[in-house]
Each structure stands twice: as C-alpha cells, then as structure tokens.
Amino acid sequence: MTETKGDFRSGIVALIGPPNAGKSTLLNQIIGEKVAIVSPKPQTTRNQITGILTRENVQIVFLDTPGVHQRKGKLNSLLLKAAWDGLVAADVIVLLLDGYLYSQKPQVMERDLGVLANRLRKVKNPLFIAVNKVDRVKDKKILLPLSERLNELFPDVEIFFISALNRYGIEELLNKIVPALPYGPPLYPEDQISTLPLRFMVAEIIREKLFLCLHKELPYNLAVQVEQWEESETLAKIMATIYVSRSSHKPIVIGHKGQLLKKIGQQSRLEIEEIVGKKVYLELWVKIKPKWTENTSFLLSLGPGG
Ligand SMILES: Nc1nc2c(ncn2[C@@H]2O[C@H](COP(=O)(O)OP(=O)(O)OP(=O)(O)O)[C@@H](O)[C@H]2O)c(=O)[nH]1
Ligand SMILES: [Mg+2]
Incomplete structure (x- = not known):
C-alpha cells in the first residue's frame, strides 16, 4: 500500500433509499465503472x-444496498437486512430519493418519507439527502413540496439535487462527503474498485440481462449461480445456472427455439469479457428449484461469499 500523508481520509458511505431510486446508477457513476x-x-x-x-x-x-421497502418473505427480509446493516458500518449515509416519482405521486412520497424518517431518527451517522432524477423534471417548481417536506422531517440535513444518469450534482455531493470522513490510511489498494469476487459479478451481470429481457414478476423469481470456472491464459470457460421457481418459467427464460437464452448469453458474455479481460465461453443452464426464495441456505449461497 502506498504511503499516505497525514491529511488522507478514508471511510464508508452507505447509499440507501427506496427501490429504483437510482442507488446503483449513482454508485457506477461515482466509481466510473459498472x-x-x-x-x-x-x-x-x-x-x-x-x-x-x-x-x-x-x-x-x-x-x-437493496432498496428499503416493506414486503414479506425470506428473500425480502434478507434484502431489508442488507440495507439496514449497511448503516451500522457507515461513516456517512446518503439517502437517495426519486425526485421525479415524488413530484408525480405525493402519496408515495408521504409513505416513503414517513418510513425513512422514522428509521433514520435513530441513526447518529452524518446524513446527506440526494434528490435524484432531476433531469426528468422540466419545471423545477414541482420539486418544492418535496423540499419543504424534507426540511420539516430532516431539518439539519443538507439536500442535493442530482441526476445520477448524467452526473449532474455528483461532484458537489462528493465535496461535502469527503470532509465528513475520518482521517486515516486507505483501506484497499488504490486500483481496486470493488470487494466483490469476480464470480459474483459474473452472476450479477447475467441477472441484469434477465431483468432487462424478462417482464413482470419473472425476474424476481430467478437466481443465478456460477457453477464452474476454468481459465487458461486466453480463455475463461464459465458455466452458470439460472434457477427458476416454477416449471412453467423455464420455457419462458429459454424462449422460442432457445432464442432468448441465447440473447441473454451473448449480452452477458460481452460484458463479462470486459471485466475478466479475456475471451469468455459462457454456458447457461436453466434449472427448476421450487420455493428458492424461501430457502435460507440457498439464498445465502447466492451472496458474494457464497
Ligand atoms: N432519468 C433518470 N433515470 C435514472 C437516474 N438514475 C437512475 N435512473 C434509472 O432508474 C432506474 C433504477 O436505477 P437503479 O440504479 O437500478 O436503482 P436502484 O436504486 O439501485 O434500485 P434497486 O436496486 O432496485 O433498489 C434505472 O432504469 C436507471 O436507469 C437519473 O438520474 N435520471
Ligand atoms: Mg440497485
């Protein structure tokens, strides 16, 4: 690890917020890679x-973190746990909200902010709020009710208006986060961009393509696991399984004459080649695993440490 000056800061920042607020998009933009x-x-x-x-x-x-929401089931309670666990370790918390959604749907805003304010009242870590997706808001006046409500609920918290998608406001937010972090040496080598194992990232890329290609509830009933990984100097042979919870889902994922699975495989492979840095041969299998969303040991095996 490189030697650091005394004014170096390092720390953990948790991104939390409702599902779909843009947390993962913001993270990718900040890191500069997916x-x-x-x-x-x-x-x-x-x-x-x-x-x-x-x-x-x-x-x-x-x-x-996974979006904070209130739904039942084991997968969902694990998602919630991962979200709130992030807070305990964090030096700074950034609460990300979908400004466009709340400008259109005041009832959803009230419901979400009620839950979040309740929960965050107990948290002592420095907090910033980022109202995201302002690129979708043509007339900024419609963000006023949200600003007012945030000022009432979080009177001492600084609010930023950002667009994670086109980087608007991100540097300003980072400039406020840095002084709130403790002094200390870097925790990881300077060229490391994540702590996630490659196998997990590969499974995630495949899961993203499934989310993008499939409709309605189906993506929520899918899990992906990398089963085999053989690597030579020039080629990585990867075998992954897509788990579905019902037999009727299997032909949907495979598609007519296997076309959908082929498309998912091709799209995934291109991205996996980028992160692995060599040619990839990707083999995908679809297997039925009834009730996997309620199977705790299987759910844990899907995580980055699984
Ligand atoms: N217009 C616009 N869309 C955005 C912005 N940020 C994110 N999105 C879109 O919002 C959707 C959700 O983004 P994600 O980054 O997956 O949101 P998330 O908060 O990580 O969602 P979960 O992981 O499901 O909790 C995607 O379609 C993004 O492209 C933004 O600043 N502007
Ligand atoms: Mg996300």
Missing part, C-alpha cells in the same frame, strides 16, 4: 455491493 447492476425494475440489487473510489486525498468505500 460495479452494480441496474434495471428499470425495483428491487434489482439483492446484496450489499461495494464500490471503491480512490483520489489523491481520500478513499471512499461505497455500500450500495
């Missing part, structure tokens, strides 16, 4: 994802 998968569907992120930003005087370890 470390977290993104989709237009809520509850895309299922585990705690890390992204590491190292600059001249600071190293920030970001924790991207």
Whole structure:
C-alpha cells in the first residue's frame, strides 16, 4: 500500500433509499465503472455491493444496498437486512430519493418519507439527502413540496439535487462527503474498485440481462449461480445456472427455439469479457428449484461469499 500523508481520509458511505431510486446508477457513476447492476425494475440489487473510489486525498468505500421497502418473505427480509446493516458500518449515509416519482405521486412520497424518517431518527451517522432524477423534471417548481417536506422531517440535513444518469450534482455531493470522513490510511489498494469476487459479478451481470429481457414478476423469481470456472491464459470457460421457481418459467427464460437464452448469453458474455479481460465461453443452464426464495441456505449461497 502506498504511503499516505497525514491529511488522507478514508471511510464508508452507505447509499440507501427506496427501490429504483437510482442507488446503483449513482454508485457506477461515482466509481466510473459498472460495479452494480441496474434495471428499470425495483428491487434489482439483492446484496450489499461495494464500490471503491480512490483520489489523491481520500478513499471512499461505497455500500450500495437493496432498496428499503416493506414486503414479506425470506428473500425480502434478507434484502431489508442488507440495507439496514449497511448503516451500522457507515461513516456517512446518503439517502437517495426519486425526485421525479415524488413530484408525480405525493402519496408515495408521504409513505416513503414517513418510513425513512422514522428509521433514520435513530441513526447518529452524518446524513446527506440526494434528490435524484432531476433531469426528468422540466419545471423545477414541482420539486418544492418535496423540499419543504424534507426540511420539516430532516431539518439539519443538507439536500442535493442530482441526476445520477448524467452526473449532474455528483461532484458537489462528493465535496461535502469527503470532509465528513475520518482521517486515516486507505483501506484497499488504490486500483481496486470493488470487494466483490469476480464470480459474483459474473452472476450479477447475467441477472441484469434477465431483468432487462424478462417482464413482470419473472425476474424476481430467478437466481443465478456460477457453477464452474476454468481459465487458461486466453480463455475463461464459465458455466452458470439460472434457477427458476416454477416449471412453467423455464420455457419462458429459454424462449422460442432457445432464442432468448441465447440473447441473454451473448449480452452477458460481452460484458463479462470486459471485466475478466479475456475471451469468455459462457454456458447457461436453466434449472427448476421450487420455493428458492424461501430457502435460507440457498439464498445465502447466492451472496458474494457464497
Ligand atoms: N432519468 C433518470 N433515470 C435514472 C437516474 N438514475 C437512475 N435512473 C434509472 O432508474 C432506474 C433504477 O436505477 P437503479 O440504479 O437500478 O436503482 P436502484 O436504486 O439501485 O434500485 P434497486 O436496486 O432496485 O433498489 C434505472 O432504469 C436507471 O436507469 C437519473 O438520474 N435520471
Ligand atoms: Mg440497485
């Protein structure tokens, strides 16, 4: 590890917020590479994802968390646990909100902010709020009710208006985060951008393509696991299984004459080749595993340490 000056800061920043607020998009933009998968569907992120930003005087370890929401079931309670666990370890918390959604749906805003304010009242860590997706808001006046409500609920918290998608406001947010971090040496080598194992990232890339290609509830009933990985100097042979919970889901994932699975495989392979840095031969299998979302040991085996 490189020697550091006395004014170097390092710490952990947890990104929290409702599903679909843009947490993973923000993380990827900050890191400058894709470390977290993104989709237009809520509850895309299922585990705690890390992204590491190292600059001249600071190293920030970001924790991207599954969206905080209230739904039942074992998978969902694990998602919630991962989200709130992120807070305990964090030096700074950034609460990300979908400004566009709240400008359109005041009832959803009230419900979400009620839950979040309740929960965050007990948390002592420094907090910032980032209102995201302002690129979608043409007339900024419609963000006023949200600003007012945030000022009431979080009177001492600084609020930023950002667009994670086109980087608007991100540097301003980072400039406020850095002084709130403790002094200390970097925790990871400066060229490391995540703590996630490659196998997990590969499974996540495949899961993202499934989220993007499949509709309605189906993506929520899917899990991906890398089963085999053989590597030579020029080629990585990877075999992964897509688990579905019902037999009727299997032909949907495979598609007519295998076309959909082929497309998912091709799209995934291109991205996996980028992170692995060599040619990839990717083999995908679809297997039926009834009730996997309620199977705790299987759920844990899907995590980055699994
Ligand atoms: N217009 C616009 N869309 C955005 C912005 N940030 C994120 N999105 C979109 O919002 C959707 C959700 O983004 P994600 O980054 O997956 O959201 P998330 O908060 O990580 O969602 P979960 O992991 O499901 O909790 C995607 O379609 C993104 O492209 C933004 O600043 N502007
Ligand atoms: Mg996410």
